[in-house]
Amino acid sequence: MNPDNLGARLPALCEDGLVLRWLTTVDLPALMAIFADVRVVRYMATEPLDTEAAASQYLLSIHEGFLAGSLYQWGIELDGEIIGTCTLAAVDRHNRRADIGFALGRKYWGRGLILRALPAVIEFAFRRLRLHRIGADADPRNAASIRVLEKLGFRREGLLRECYFHLGEIQDALLFGLLERDWDASEYCHRG
């Protein structure tokens, strides 16, 4: 039983021509197409999903995370196709915070699509889950991700030196935070 009373699955969110929706086994080929690409997972805490078994395990962890109320991950659908995902992870009801994550398949980069999807997730976090803070981290080299976070209103809060060992290299992480009042002041906020 999901602790946020969300029922059996994540509610679909519609945003600016995109549908954010629950992922099922039907979406395994799309998840592989997105996450088998090393360019996509280069700066993510995800290993490349380059086998069906890895993709199935990934989907299972999404469903288990939903049931535990610790991870909410939506597929981003454009014209009937799953093109990426966005995530609230490490959902912490006591401290009213979570971390946000996002990724698009390589061929969908550079079209402003993630900035169309993420406001719905942030609204869900603050209004539906009643969170107070959303955190994020990004490799300092991940310019697109940093730009997306700052455009949404996230503030830089620090740098964790050499905190990930991923795909054969040590990576730094810039830390970001978005408080509900930051979001209310963001031009992307639905109330804005």
Ligand SMILES: CC(C)(COP(=O)(O)OP(=O)(O)OC[C@H]1O[C@@H](n2cnc3c(N)ncnc32)[C@H](O)[C@@H]1OP(=O)(O)O)[C@@H](O)C(=O)NCCC(=O)NCCS
């Ligand atoms: C991060 C990601 C979702 C960005 O989504 P996107 O919709 O392709 O973003 P866009 O290319 O439209 O760019 C967003 C902004 O970043 C800017 N940007 C993109 N690449 C850039 C670069 N190399 N240097 C500087 N700015 C850049 C764009 O100009 C745009 O800013 P603008 O709206 O002011 O012009 C996508 O690159 C991705 O899936 N990356 C792999 C997964 C990942 O790293 N996720 C984040 C983990 S923290």
